[in-house]
Amino acid sequence: MSGNGHEPAPTARLLAESTGWLLNDAAREVTLRLEEALKGDDLRWRDYGVLVVLEAAGPLSQQEIGRRLAVDRSTMVHIIDVLEQRGLVVRSRDKTDRRAYSIELTEPGRTLLVEVLHPLTAEVHGRVIGRLTLEDRAHLNRILGQLVGGP
């Protein structure tokens, strides 16, 4: 990339009145740093997303995971392929619908999540969000929640 190494995205300063630009810059800021941190474990932001979804919701079909992350089912195939090869998830046929898989977190997957990935992302997260007061963090989460929750 060009100018987005570690400096803040400068669009913000130019267009501080536009929430859209700010949102994009902020999201890029956080995502870039998380991607950087996850690179050590050879995982992408999206892979981590799959693991987190499975941890939170239990076994799901590929399509359902994709729906929750806004990823197409054909794209999910590759993502699950990689995670399965690394032993972080397993595919087994859904008992009640044998067209679908039941994707499940393995013990190594769960361990990686708890012992490595969560601390790692929490650290990055803290570094970026750490600039904000606790009050502002709560504000931000509440406001963003309203934004994405609406119609």
Add this chain to the structure above:
Amino acid sequence: MSGNGHEPAPTARLLAESTGWLLNDAAREVTLRLEEALKGDDLRWRDYGVLVVLEAAGPLSQQEIGRRLAVDRSTMVHIIDVLEQRGLVVRSRDKTDRRAYSIELTEPGRTLLVEVLHPLTAEVHGRVIGRLTLEDRAHLNRILGQLVGGP
């Protein structure tokens, strides 16, 4: 795409405690709608960004525009190509450094911005951000500004 047509990105509900996910979902929400709105004028979010940067800062080199939008100079070539072909910007050689172009907004470009694009994006923006109270909007902008402005 799969599940991100018009429904809110569902990651948020699952991981409401993680600002990173929320930021991504919110940014995607806004960007998708803006892209949709700009489609009528056959422009992308990023093209609009170039026009806005030029409007705010005056003539700039391709590389400088790219730096401000976090886009590589090789990518800028194509973007400016299209905008120039549509008569929205002009390339002229920089007087003091004849390696560089001076990219300038044309009158049609400025007019399109003022009469069409700004109202359009303001409308979309209002539709998404409109869910928030005026107070929350101010909060959000201030907090995001802190996030992207920091080290």
Add this chain to the structure above:
DNA sequence: TATTGTTATACTCTATAACTATA
């Protein structure tokens, strides 16, 4: 020697469409 714009190229990401097996 360094830098702007350019080109060619390659890589990543993703979706579309057609297929299979199940429902």
Add this chain to the structure above:
DNA sequence: TATAGTTATAGAGTATAACAATA
């Protein structure tokens, strides 16, 4: 007839590296 997963493929977007003109 519809759906989950798969596959092949194609398109968009982007960066890397080498080159010409200029500094």
